[in-house]
Amino acid sequence: MERVFQRSKDFKQAEEWDILQHVSMTPEQRQEAAEQLRDRVCGKEAPDVREAHRGTLKQT
Template identity: 40%
Template sequence: MERTVHKARGFRSAADWDIKQQIRMTARERWAVAKQLKQRAYGSNTPDVRACHQIK
């Protein structure tokens, strides 16, 4: 994930830039970023949350 810095002059400008940045990303790029952020927050060995809903 490439870090990008953008200094905005106001909240509205920052919000607009954030939306435009997300629109420019492909679905695969957004998925990769979400996966990397999840690993940073929860580690790489986390249980699947869907496992608790499986019928045994």
């Protein structure tokens, strides 16, 4: 995913630009961004949280 930088004059302008960025993304692009963020923060071996809530994770 390509990183985009936008310099804003104030918080309101930055927030509006951020909202426009999110609205312009396809669902697939949003999913890819979420996966990349999860990998950066939690690592590639992190369990899927949906599995944890279903109770299907193996207990060690």
